Every structure is written in structure tokens, then in C-alpha cells.
Amino acid sequence: MKSVSALEGDSVSLHTDVKIQRDDQILWTFGPQNTRIAEIHRQNICIDAPITIFEKRLQMDNQTGSLTIRDIRTEHSGLYKLQIISSTGTEEKKFNISIYARLPAPVITRDSSQCSSGSSTSNCSLLCSAVNVSAVTLSWYKGNSLLSSISVSDLSISLSLPLEVEYQEKNTYSCVINNPIRNQTTHLDITQLCHTCAEPSHYLIPLIVAGLVVIVVFGLLFCCWRNCNHARELEA
16 A cells, blocks of 8 residues: 655645556545546546545546546545556555645744733743644754644644743744644744843833823913913903
């Protein structure tokens, strides 16, 4: 049996490795029920796919009988059987196809509750996340060394993996999501995500002072306007 792995959206070709003779019959079936999906008999091609998941996706080579599945999806994963029936006998081949969803880039965020809780810790709490994924592993790396990982099998869920680093740390960190045939990596920028909790106040204080000045100025203008109106009323 030959194993084939691919990503959703790819085209996958299953090769017969033969050249069809005039009276040869090529038969392709799919799944545990051996449902016929394509056939060549006496050089006539018949795409016979009652399974709707294959609609307009199957193509056969009229010289070899090789089968191509275009725009392949995860539901096309499974066992494919090939029968080559000729004057010399019957040959059978099997293909096991595994299709994986395309991977999103993992997203690294900071735990916002760390500062709101008034914590004075010297560590920065981070979270690496990936949404709607299946059959993947999510991992944190320090350089090339694996720190932690979490895996999910067939269910499509959201994964998150925490990490704590020091604010002034100079090491390189990355979060990686991978399946058996592909991976996506997001590198951590500590200087961008990990500010000390005290730093935001440096920006807030000038804003608060400016706001108070504006309020005082408007208050003085209002008092002047009211006094002027009162003086005019007395003169009248």
C-alpha cells in the first residue's frame, strides 16, 4: 500500500505505472464499501462517482488510467483501490490518502490580566493560540530547544499554550504549529509585547494632566461668561 499526504486545495494524482492496452480495464474504488468512482474499459473513460464529495473533481489519464483528484478536501481521505484487468490477469494496488487542513499562523498575545491585577512580577505571561485546527501540535521553542507542546487529533478546536519570560530576556522564542507535512512559525518580539506594568502610567500621567488643564480652562471661561451676562443684566 502506498501512503499519500497532501494539503486541502491541492491536486493529488494516483499513478497506475502502466500503459493501457486496447482491451484493458482500469477500475478505481474508494472507501470501505469499495464504491466505484472511475473506470476505463476498452479505452472508454467513465467517471462514475455517486459519492457527491467527488463532484467535478475526478480526472483520468486515457493513456495510463492514473486518477487525479482536484481541489482535494479532508473528506477525500481514505483508502483507494486500483484494479488493472488485462489478458494476462488482474493486478491490484492500494493507496491510503491523508489530507490535512492548511495551517494558520499561530498568534502570540500577552496575558492582559497580569497588569490589571496589580502584579509586580518580573515575568511576562504570554499565550500562543491557534483557532479551528485539527491533527496538529502547538509548541513553544527557546532557540532550537522544545519547551512545551500540546496536540489535538481529529477534532477541530482552538489551542492555546502559555509561556512566561523575563522582561529583559535576550533569548529568542518562537511558537510553532505543525502537522505531518507542514508547519507555521511565529517569532516572539519580547520588546513589543512585554512592557513592564509600570510603563503605561508614564503615558497616562501627561494625558490626565492635560485633561485637567482643559477642564480648568473651560471652567474659567464659563465663569467669565456668566459674570459678564450678570453685569449686563444689572446695567439694564
